């Protein structure tokens with residue numbers, strides 16, 4: 001089948017990829033076959049394209065990109081009970097070993113054996129069809145579009161971060177970074193009950209998008225304003241109850257405790273390829289709780305329900321849609337990181 005293939009760093013092609021047909025011919029008893037409909041372009045896909053690696057994961061052989069997906073079930077294995085052909089679905093891209101210790105403890109996202117789409121050597125789903133376990137495939141209500149459903153994967157990161165933060169109604173949160181993950185974290189924090197969410201970035205267009213998502217979001221330009229001072233001014237000097245680090249910048253991460261309230265929580269979301277330092281003394285005097293997240297676990301059904309009920313709206317985050325035949329160009333544009341774009345998606349022919 002035709003697929004979007006990362007041949008090697010900086011080299012993409014849309015071409016026939018017979019190996020994937022062989023690998024995915026067989027449908028296990030508890031698998032479903034899915035015709036892909038919409039696939040979001042993730043920062044990690046772009047990073048593999050421009051760098052050929054993310055940390056220890058190196059693209060040594062041609063790899064199909066894409067892991068944020070929705071589609072339609074076209075075939076089910078004999079033991080599948082919850083899905084049938086014609087069902088509209090979204091898919092969780094990481095499949096753990098069901099018998100691993102991490103999975104048995106409920107932390108399947110940190111199972112060292114997890115197979116995650118478009119993470120070498122596992123192929124992604126920018127291709128017409130895929131085979132996936134029923135257990136990681138989620139039925140969509142009629143009022144959730146394929147485009148929204150393909151946003152569940154990044155949204156899951158924000159919902160997982162908000163869950164780890166243990167947000168209480170009325171909390172004040174700060175989200176550092178207004179990229180796609182920063183923005184889904186901001187709307188997740190609001191949905192979890194925050195009274196106000198401050199969002200920082202250096203790029204004014206990204207802050208404009210953030211401000212447009214909710215009147216309860218306050219944009220702060222970290223280039224021209226002192227974030228800690230802004231929050232201190234608005235909170236009688238107390239600080240933010242929760243700080244989400246979603247920039248992945250060592251410099252931003254070094255300052256996570258300055259705006260944090262006593263007893264507050266920092267959630268580290270942004271990936272850090274190298275060891276970084278942070279102000280442990282500032283954490284100590286606040287008795288700060290620090291949480292780290294790796295992708296997400298157990299949140300896809302919650303995300304789908306929140307999209308269906310209107311508790312969360314991801315539509316403003318979808319800023320561009322490309323046809324599958326234009327997917328190489330879509331990645332070239334995504335790699336140039338246009339400041340006015342949040343999420344670009346690719347639609348497959350149906």
Ligand SMILES: [Zn+2]
Pocket residue numbers: 042043044067068153154
């Ligand atoms: Zn992603």
